[in-house]
Amino acid sequence: MPGSVTGEGALLGPKVTGFTIPPAPGLPLIEAPWARLERLDPARHGAALHDAVAGHDQLWDYMGQGPFADAAEFGHWLEDAAAGADPCFYAIVPADGLGGALGHAAFMRIDRPMGVIEIGNILLSPALQRSRTASAALMAMIGWAFGAGYRRVEWKCNALNLASRRAAMRLGFGFEGVFRQHMIVKGRNRDTAWFAITDADWPALSRAWAAWLDAANFDASGRQRQSLSALTAAALPDRIADPLPAIPTSRPPRPGGPGPAR
Secondary structure, three states: OOOEEOOOOOEEOOOOOOOOOOOOOOOOEEEEOOEEEEEOOHHHHHHHHHHHHOOOHHHHOOOOOOOOOOHHHHHHHHHHHHHOOOOEEEEEEEOOOOOOOOEEEEEEEEEHHHOEEEEEEEEEOOOOOOOHHHHHHHHHHHHHHHHHOOOEEEEEEEOOOHHHHHHHHHHOOEEEEEEEEEEEEOOEEEEEEEEEEEOOOHHHHHHHHHHHHOHHHEOOOOOEOOOHHHHHHHHOOOOOOOOOOOOOOOOOOOOOOOOOOO
């Protein structure tokens, strides 16, 4: 990105022109192909969310909360989550509405004066994992952010969460490194992998997403013809790739993983 040089030879970044502080998130509904993002409402979404994730305690391995002992404990956490503005939580509901909410995600670490926002706190039930519904929902959140005027959308995850790191790259995020000893979560060290999309990336990336979301890109059984990974890689060939280290584990990998697969 070109900048300028002062009389003393110091390099400066380019001037930011035309930027207006974007609004905070909080629309009651964000629509996406195959999905609806509804502002989290424990009374409306809690029972279905609990049923969708009950018995799958591994879903909480990399989350800051959970697993929960029962529906009541989960409901108390949902009430606290829904009451806040940052994070701003949305329930992920299939567009047909059948079965109710199957996951949640949030806008968080919202820095409106800088035009920066993060997509995080993503919980995808087994029914959403490796589905186009999950990917379309996250795309809709990111699309809302750039449409609202944000300059940068971030994705951060535990550096050991390889499924989330792969999902970030699949969606078109660029890898920005690992912050060592960034957090203590549930009594354990967390190194955090950072990813981002900027408004400079957005025009090319949005075209790639449109091509992937096109109904013609899916066969009668819903299988993609062109992969999202291939489309985003072609759209942003100069982004920094995630090295994705091989991490030994004492247990076999779970099918699906915690991140969206497409």
